[in-house]
Amino acid sequence: MKTDINPITGNVNMARRSFLRYAGAGVATAAVVGVTACHKDRVIVNPGGTSDIGSDDIGILNYAYALEQLEAAFYTEVVAHAYTGISTVELNYMTDIRDHEVVHREFFKAALKSNAIMSLTPDFSKIDFSNRTSVLATAKAFEDLGVQAYDGAGFLIKTPEYLTIAGKIVSVEARHAALIANLISPGSFVPDDQVDGNGLNKSATIAQVLPIANTFLKTKVTAKAFNYNG
Incomplete structure (x- = not known):
């Protein structure tokens, strides 16, 4: 699938047919759109710029959308302002990951429609994008957090x-996590902080994930239906 991605904004343009083919589940996407269009729950946005993800499956989709927004924004910045001494291979890796995250973000945005939380404003002030160690450490934190978030919330999804x-x-996302870990320490693509002794990826709850994600967001995200009020 060919996508036209602006290297600065990270915005992706693609035909609707290609978008559905990417998802590999055109019918499932239509189901998401159909349900969200008539869902009674609405995303709560207060004047202070805090978004609540909502409840039930809509809440979980918004939860994923929030994390994908954060990751897409981060990798867009990484590619736009590559760290000092970055190799062609590593830049290609970062570009591929950026493209994945942007498509994931746009997928959730299109599926949720009016039920989507607001576009979040990142806060990357503590990240030195010119420094490889800073960038890769943050990338690892985001990728590990994202995989743990999906694994920790999967059981809450009601719609197959x-x-x-x-x-x-x-x-x-797990492929991304393994790659980043290996870039940091070659040969350690499945370190102990990612996979437990049973060969299972570690997971985290919504209440554990959002406080960490919010440290990189000016727009804070809450999940009141899932016992996280910010």
């Missing part, structure tokens, strides 16, 4: 089609 889509996306 949504679970299928989440499974396809988290498998890509």
Whole structure:
């Protein structure tokens, strides 16, 4: 699938047919759109710029959308302002990951429609984008957090089609996590902080994930239906 991605903004342009083919679940996507269009729950946005993800499956989709927004914004910045001494291979890796995250973000945005949380404003002031160690450490934190978030919230998804889509996306995120870990320490693509002694990826709850994600967001995200009030 060919996508036209602005290297500065990270915005992606693609035909609707290609978008649905990317998801590998055109019917499932239509189901998401159909349900969200008539869902009674609405995303809560207060004047202070805080978004609540909502409840039920819509809440979980918004939760994923929030994390994908954060990752897409981060990798867009990484590619636009590559760290000192970056190799062609590493720049290609970062560009590929950026493209994945942008498509994931746009997928959730299109599926959720009016039920989507607001576009979040990142806060990357503590990241030195000119420094490889700073960038890769942050990338690892984001990728590990994202995989743990998907794994920790999967059991909450009630609609089988949504679970299928989440499974396809988290498998890509896990590939990212393994790659970043290996760039930091060659040969350690499955370190102990990612996979437990049973060969299972570690997971985290919504209440554990959002406080960490919010440290990199000016727009804070809450999940009141899932016991996280910020």
